[in-house]
Amino acid sequence: MMLADLLSECFAADLKECWERGRTATPIRTFAVRLHATGCSLRETTTILAELGVERSHGAVWNWVHRVADSVPDPPSAQSTRVAVDETAVKINGEWSWLYAAIDIETKLILDVQLFGRHGTDPAAAFLHGLRENHDLSDAVFLVDGYGHQTAIARLGLSGRLDYVNRNLIEKWFHTRKMRVNRFHNSWVGSRSSAREWVEQFTHYYNHQRPHQSLNGRTPADEVLN
Numbered sequence: 001m002m003l004a005d006l007l008s009e010c011f012a013a014d015l016k017e018c019w020e021r022g023r024t025a026t027p028i029r030t031f032a033v034r035l036h037a038t039g040c041s042l043r044e045t046t047t048i049l050a051e052l053g054v055e056r057s058h059g060a061v062w063n064w065v066h067r068v069a070d071s072v073p074d075p076p077s078a079q080s081t082r083v084a085v086d087e088t089a090v091k092i093n094g095e096w097s098w099l100y101a102a103i104d105i106e107t108k109l110i111l112d113v114q115l116f117g118r119h120g121t122d123p124a125a126a127f128l129h130g131l132r133e134n135h136d137l138s139d140a141v142f143l144v145d146g147y148g149h150q151t152a153i154a155r156l157g158l159s160g161r162l163d164y165v166n167r168n169l170i171e172k173w174f175h176t177r178k179m180r181v182n183r184f185h186n187s188w189v190g191s192r193s194s195a196r197e198w199v200e201q202f203t204h205y206y207n208h209q210r211p212h213q214s215l216n217g218r219t220p221a222d223e224v225l226n
Contacts, residue, residue, distance in 0.1 A: 028054055029064045033201075034209070036065055065201065079136040080104040083111065084143045084163075084170040085128070087119050088178075092195045099177075099199065100127040103170045105143070108212055109220035110173065110203045111135055115196050121148035125155050132156070143167045177202060 028049070035045045042058040049056055082105040087098045098119040102111040112131050116123040125148075131137065142153055142160035145167060153160035177199070211217045218226075 028052075032056070032061050033064050034205070036061065065198070080106070080111070080140045082106065082143060082166065083131075083137065083140050084167040085124075085149055086145065086167065086170045086174070087116075087124070088174045089119075090115075090195070092192050097192070097195075098123065099174075100124065101170060101173065102127075102131050103173060104220070104224075105166055105169060107220050107223040108169065108215060109224055110207055113199050113203050115192070115199065119148065121151045121155070124148040124152035128152055128156055128158065132158070173206070176206075 032045050032049060035048060036042065040048065042061055045061050046056055046058055049061075083102050084105055085100070085102045087100045089096050090099050091097075092115075098116050099113060100116060100119075100123065101113045103109065104111055112127070112134065114127050114130065116127070128142070137158070140159065142149070142158055143163035143166055144150060144153070144160055145164060146162060150160060150162070206220070208219055208221045211219055215223050
């Protein structure tokens with residue numbers, strides 16, 4: 001495949017509706033956003049575009065990223081039986097926040113991600129409450145590693161247990177997210193909202209675009225919907 005073929009119209013079909021008319025073609029903007037989501041920094045993304053004959057600024061690419069983040073739909077509604085839940089510390093503008101996430105063990109679907117200013121029982125309960133509002137978790141068992149999660153599960157009347165083996169899927173997702181963030185963390189300096197938008201965009205990429213070997217090349221969204 002020629003590099004220029006990556007900018008074909010078919011490459012951008014699934015994101016076309018989120019763009020307004022502009023001087024940059026939809027396939028180019030889509031290609032740039034996907035490069036950024038898969039780990040390229042803003043500088044690397046603009047360099048690759050320049051190699052393809054498209055000269056755009058870092059600011060233009062970041063605006064495209066924000067536009068997609070604003071248009072990202074919620075993940076498919078899942079009826080989960082085993083859900084791994086965890087949180088990890090992230091530094092935004094020099095201050096620590098905590099990213100809570102939940103993943104369906106069977107389909108590998110990221111059910112939800114949320115940023116909180118602190119961690120513990122109350123944020124865990126708030127996260128689980130929102131998760132229950134969006135998905136059918138009536139038969140779900142929550143796999144946790146302790147801390148505030150067990151208390152939060154009991155508070156909400158959910159079923160859960162300590163699990164340090166099956167939960168490794170969410171640990172891997174956190175690790176992948178961390179590697180992506182470390183490559184262009186300067187985009188987060190001074191903007192908590194940009195951090196939240198990037199996490200949502202990366203989650204959408206993981207759910208809808210990134211094929212999984214364990215799912216026979218399907219995405220988590222494909223696994224849920226089909």
